[in-house]
Amino acid sequence: NERDLRLRKKYGINVSGNDVPSPLQSFAELSTRYGCDSYLLHNLVKLGFKEPTPIQRQAIPVLLSGRECFAKAPTGSGKTLAFVYPMLMKLKHASKDGIRAVILCHTRELATQTMRECKKMAKGSKFRIKLMTKELVRNADFAKVYCDILISTPRRLQLCISKKKKKIDLSRVEYLVLDESDKLFEHSLLEQTDSVVKACCNPSIIRSLFSATLPDFVEEVARTVMHDAVRVIVGDKNA
């Protein structure tokens, strides 16, 4: 429709896929269109975020409509919120239903930073957000560990998957985000990333890939496992 095309043009958003949901005109639509809880709007005010960034305008509605997605947007363009907000909205309330969402990061530093951001965005809710630390890998009885959102590197998560005893159960994960996904698919991490993706075997899982570059091979690999994914690109496709 005309309005969607105009907005996308204005913000340099390129999309491909079937029935791509309308981009957000403002953060207020999170409430008027999607009925988000007020703590989320309150946290935007506290963070000082007035307008959604282009990637947030398009990726949030895509994920909220239950679609899988590939998103490419420059570094510093607000990709973290673009995947964390829909995740918080979809998970709705804290629950003790095993591990419900996973965010994979290619380095421990990025995982730590993502957890900090995530906690700020979830402030005022009861969500349990956990970072996979070395101690957790070594000591936890994963038969008893639950959390709403787990943030980890592929290496640490794979160690927990391949434990002989007390191993982690990812079969109930409803949302899986691969952040800086091009790095997760590089040779050195590919096998570990792949085993995490396979362990997240819930048939109704929603997966998404976020990165600053989207090499063709990454998209090709991902397309083989993703269902009816939407591709969202902000800026130049080949940048």
Ligand code: ADP
């Ligand atoms: P990326 O993952 O795309 O590199 P980040 O998610 O790390 O980017 O965000 C970069 C910076 O932009 C962070 O400091 C974040 O707090 C800020 N930011 C995110 N969304 C907004 C927004 N809508 N308005 C203003 N600043 C934002």
Ligand code: MG
């Ligand atoms: Mg990022």
